[in-house]
Amino acid sequence: MGQLNRVDADRLRAWLPEVRSAEATAALMIAVAYDRGIGTRELASWYDRSDEWVEETIEALDSPGFVSTVARLEGVDIEAVAAESNLAPETVRDWFDDLDDEPVDEAADVVRRYAEGSVEPVRSGSPSTVYHLDYDAATERGWSTEDDDLFAKAADADLDLPEYGRFLVEPGESILEAAERGGRSWPYACRGGACSNCAVVVVEGDVAMPGQSILTDEQIREADARLSCVGVPITDEVKLVTGVGDADDFADLRLPSPADDAGASD
Incomplete structure (x- = not known):
């Protein structure tokens, strides 16, 4: 039994080849290692991060809707996306998290486009x-x-x-x-x-x-x-x-x- 409570570690592993930033890669690897029983202090030492960063990142990723965390680590400016579409930042975060229900490669493609500066409006992929x-x-x-x-x-x-x-x-x-x-x-x-x-x-x-x-x-x-x-x-x-x-x-x-x-x- 792993240490993650709410997210499937296999789902995190599936995201690893899809992300591009060092921060997102490190965060996903830390969460996967944590699920295998590695302590947060040891992980902080391995990845040259603070204990606080490791604990907050694991908490943010250990959620059924964790895509907004991955998007932020990939460089998506959620506040800017919200301003572009005249929405509250909370609404945009929820929209990214809803992508967790989509295939990983499709959700990752959406995150990648926003990380690269896409200005297309936030919208659902269904009617x-x-x-x-x-x-x-x-x-x-x-x-x-x-x-x-x-x-x-x-x-x-x-x-x-x-x-x-x-x-x-x-x-x-x-x-x-x-x-x-x-x-x-x-x-x-x-x-x-x-x-x-x-x-x-x-x-x-x-x-x-x-x-x-x-x-x-x-x-x-x-x-x-x-x-x-x-x-x-x-x-x-x-x-x-x-x-x-x-x-x-x-x-x-x-x-x-x-x-x-x-x-x-x-």
Whole structure:
């Protein structure tokens, strides 16, 4: 019986040929040796590391979701990745750790691309289900985006399109693109993250938003606002309120939309 409690040492061994940095190699080898019964003080001496570094590294790797530790040791700047996609660092760490469910070579390839400076948005590798509820439909019924049972109430109210529904977002699609593919007509203007026309509020799940340049940190962090034109789901399910671009908090950030132009020419 090995000394690691939560991770399979064979899984750590499988990562060894996949990593490139000396720090990641040393960390994995230390954890494997520890599992074989070598003490932390002896390992610290062997690898010229402090006792504290060895103990903290073993603890970080001895987890079912240890990929974020490997990513950090490989040189991935998790805070920078989070800032690029307008996410909390904790969300990005969880996303890397979820890669532990993937084959080692595929998970390692993702880590390698981020370590090499990839700026592609954090996203899941599988489709995400998006549930949507129209803001006006919610407020007319006295519901709030802060209601814990908001989407349960929407389902019980027997609402239908365009007020309420769901669709799949495929990897590589924005939420707006998937909505339009499903026949929905959502507000938009720039399609590049530079206005609030397509703004939504995320009630459950999380959405990366690379490339946006208009929403404030307060709107993103406190109001959970996202722009659907550049929004990419990173959880299996996302529940969001649409049509909030006309609300007071976002009205000053709007641009004239193609629909406005079409109406003016009729």
